[in-house]
Amino acid sequence: MAEGYQGKQKIADIEARRKASASFTLELPDVTTQEQRKEPLVKKPVNKASLQALVNSTPFRIGVGRNGPRPQLRTVFQMRADHAATQDSLNYIVPVETVKKLGLVDVGETETGGVLETYLRRPDLGRKFSAEAKQVILEKCKKNPTVQFVLSNGLSGFAIERYAGDVLKAMMDGLKAAKIDVGTPVYVNRGRVGLLNDIGAILNAEVSVILIGERPGLIIGDALSIYAGYKQRWEPITTDANRDNICMISKLGKDPLEAAAEGVGLIKDYLKYKTSGVALGEAKRAA
Numbered sequence: 001m002a003e004g005y006q007g008k009q010k011i012a013d014i015e016a017r018r019k020a021s022a023s024f025t026l027e028l029p030d031v032t033t034q035e036q037r038k039e040p041l042v043k044k045p046v047n048k049a050s051l052q053a054l055v056n057s058t059p060f061r062i063g064v065g066r067n068g069p070r071p072q073l074r075t076v077f078q079m080r081a082d083h084a085a086t087q088d089s090l091n092y093i094v095p096v097e098t099v100k101k102l103g104l105v106d107v108g109e110t111e112t113g114g115v116l117e118t119y120l121r122r123p124d125l126g127r128k129f130s131a132e133a134k135q136v137i138l139e140k141c142k143k144n145p146t147v148q149f150v151l152s153n154g155l156s157g158f159a160i161e162r163y164a165g166d167v168l169k170a171m172m173d174g175l176k177a178a179k180i181d182v183g184t185p186v187y188v189n190r191g192r193v194g195l196l197n198d199i200g201a202i203l204n205a206e207v208s209v210i211l212i213g214e215r216p217g218l219i220i221g222d223a224l225s226i227y228a229g230y231k232q233r234w235e236p237i238t239t240d241a242n243r244d245n246i247c248m249i250s251k252l253g254k255d256p257l258e259a260a261a262e263g264v265g266l267i268k269d270y271l272k273y274k275t276s277g278v279a280l281g282e283a284k285r286a287a
Helices: 011-022 049-056 072-093 096-099 115-120 123-127 129-140 156-175 195-203 255-272 279-287
Strands: 105-109 147-152 186-189 205-212 222-232 243-249
Touching: 049 072, 072 156, 096 105, 096 156, 105 129, 105 147, 115 123, 115 156, 147 156, 147 195, 156 205, 156 243, 156 255, 195 205, 195 222, 205 255, 222 255, 243 255, 255 279
Parallel strands: 105 186, 147 186, 147 205
Antiparallel strands: 205 222, 222 243
């Protein structure tokens, strides 16, 4: 019978190497910092100063260079980090404390039951309040308002937490200054834009407005949108053609207060022309 392998390393040597490796560290920069993002990675650019100015002018990935046919590792790591941020925003559930701080009535869930998989696979279920949510709305909200607000995380919970408060307050202040009646703002988890029809029908609102988190992207993962329309109903059904949208509200996009001012202006036009969406544009051109 052949002898087994006999190691030649001494136990003391192995322990010494283990001890030495325990103190080994690898210092890597944080590739998600602005300094790392704004450094052009093109090798030997014709005009380095102009390339730097171009990179500084936009949040988009330009001047990143290549390693042969592939992106450079820094770019790959930044994209992976940004993708992780989109997943965080998509999965984020706005805390009850935040909803209360915003002064909203928390009505609960849409017909998705708050399940993300259902929300993504069945958009239609995100367009209607659950039976329990409808009951809360009927019990706690003002009936027949001129303007009714709904807020929902939609596809980005961070959007509500970071920007919805400023937008909602500015819009309500603007409407109050214009002596326009506003109903009781509500919050619902996992809603979609079609909730405008549901809230309009439930409370008989003249104008329905929803502040909702947009689908996150690799540049902006926390954008908020304002969708609004006149006489939003299921019967007769109103569609996207009957609505207006102010989108990409974030620190890298449209300023929240500017968006709020535009939203108030739209609502004033709705009440003046008694319509919204495509028909509003036609009515204003004909006036």
